[in-house]
Amino acid sequence: DQQVKQNSPSLSVQEGRISILNCDYTNSMFDYFLWYKKYPAEGPTFLISISSIKDKNEDGRFTVFLNKSAKHLSLHIVPSQPGDSAVYFCAARSNFGNEKLTFGTGTRLTIIP
Amino acid sequence: GAVVSQHPSWVICKSGTSVKIECRSLDFQATTMFWYRQFPKQSLMLMATSNEGSKATYEQGVEKDKFLINHASLTLSTLTVTSAHPEDSSFYICSASKEKGREQYFGPGTRLTVT
Numbered sequence: 475d476q477q478v479k480q481n482s483p484s485l486s487v488q489e490g491r492i493s494i495l496n497c498d499y500t501n502s503m504f505d506y507f508l509w510y511k512k513y514p515a516e517g518p519t520f521l522i523s524i525s526s527i528k529d530k531n532e533d534g535r536f537t538v539f540l541n542k543s544a545k546h547l548s549l550h551i552v553p554s555q556p557g558d559s560a561v562y563f564c565a566a567r568s569n570f571g572n573e574k575l576t577f578g579t580g581t582r583l584t585i586i587p
Numbered sequence: 588g589a590v591v592s593q594h595p596s597w598v599i600c601k602s603g604t605s606v607k608i609e610c611r612s613l614d615f616q617a618t619t620m621f622w623y624r625q626f627p628k629q630s631l632m633l634m635a636t637s638n639e640g641s642k643a644t645y646e647q648g649v650e651k652d653k654f655l656i657n658h659a660s661l662t663l664s665t666l667t668v669t670s671a672h673p674e675d676s677s678f679y680i681c682s683a684s685k686e687k688g689r690e691q692y693f694g695p696g697t698r699l700t701v702t
Contacts, residue, residue, distance in 0.1 A: 476630075508690065517591070517680050517693030518631070563631065573619060573684060574646075575691060577630045 477501045478566050480578040488586050493551040495581050497564035500545065504566035508575070509538060509549045512561045521562075522549070551583075559585045590614050591683050593694035600671055600701055607667045608697045610681030616661035617683035621691060622654075625678045637664045671701040 479498045487493045497507075505526040510518035524531040524538045524547065531538050537550045551558055561582045565575040590613040600606050610620055619638055623631040635656050637643040643656035653675075655667040664683075668675055678698050682691035 478630075510693075515678075515696065515698065517593075517682070517695045520690050520692065523690065573621075573687060573691075574633055574636065575621075577632075579630045 475500075476579070477504075478564060478576050478578040480562075480564060480581045482581050483579070484582040484584070486584045486586055487554050489556060490553045493549075493554045493558065493583055493585070495549045495551075495562050495564075495583065497547050497549075497578050498545060499547075499566050501566070501568070501576075502545070503568040504576075505569050506567045507538070507540060507547050508565045508567070509536075510563045510565060510577075511558075512563060512580070514561075518563060554585045556585045556587055559583060589683075589685065589692040591617075591681065591692050591694040593679075593681055593697050595697060596695060597698040598700070600699070602672055602701055603670055605667055605669045606671055606699060607665055608679055608681075608699075610664045610666070610683070610694055612662045612683045612692075615683075615685050617664075618661070618686055619684050620658060620664040621682045621684075622656060622664070622666050623680045623682070625680060625696075631680060634666075668699065671699070673701045675699065676701045 508523040509521040512518040522536045540547045561580045563580045564578045592611045594609045622634045625631045634649045635643045635645045637658040639658045645651045658664040680696040682693045
C-alpha cells in the first residue's frame with residue numbers, strides 16, 4: 475500500500491522556467507512533509523519541509539504548497555537551473571511519537587539548457 | 588553542518604557470507620539513526636529505527652535476525668547483513684537526526700552486490 479505517491483516518474487523543464495513536482499498522500503495522520511533531492515549513488519539531500527498547520531513554505535527558489543483537504547503537496551522550483559536535475563522524493567511523517575518517514579516513489583527532473 | 592558518512596560505499600560479497608555497513612554522524616550526536624534500502628527505480632523503504640543503547644525497531648517484513656543493527660554510540664550505527672543472498676543486493680542508506688522530530692540527514696549509501 476503506497477501511502478505517498480508521486481504519479482509522474484519523470485519531468486522535463488526548460489532552464490529558467492518553473493518546475494512543479496506533485497505528491498499525493500492517503501494517510502490523514504501525516505502532519506509533516508519533506509522534499510528530498512537525490513543524485514544517483516548518493517543519499518537524499520533535504521530541501522524543504524512543511525508542517526500541516528501551514529499551506530506554504532518558501533526557501534529561496536523552492537516553495538512547497540500543501541493542500542490538506544486534497545491530501546496533496548507540490549514543490550515549485552523557480553527559476554529552474556541545470557543543477558536541479560535529479561530525482562526528487564517527497565516524504566511524510568506522523569507526529570505520534572514516531573519519526574518514521576514514508577517516501578514517495580520519486581520524480582526524475584531533467585532541466586533542459 | 589550535519590554530515591553523515593557510510594562505509595563502505597560499495598561492497599561485493601559471496602552468497603552465504605556476512606557484510607557489515609557502518610553509519611557515522613560526523614559533526615553531531617544522533618539520537619536516532621535509520622536504515623533504508625532502495626531497489627532500482629523504487630522508493631526508499633525504511634528497514635529499522637535505531638536508538639543508542641537500545642534494541643532497534645524493525646519494520647514489518649524485515650527479518651531482524653538477518654539484518655542485525657547495533658547502535659553502540661551516539662555517532663555510530665552498524666548494519667550487518669548475515670548469510671547474504673543475491674536478493675539482498677540493494678542500495679542501503681542510513682540517516683540520522685539530531686533530535687526527535689527534526690529532519691533526517693542521509694548518508695551517501697552503500698551498494699551491496701551479492702554474487
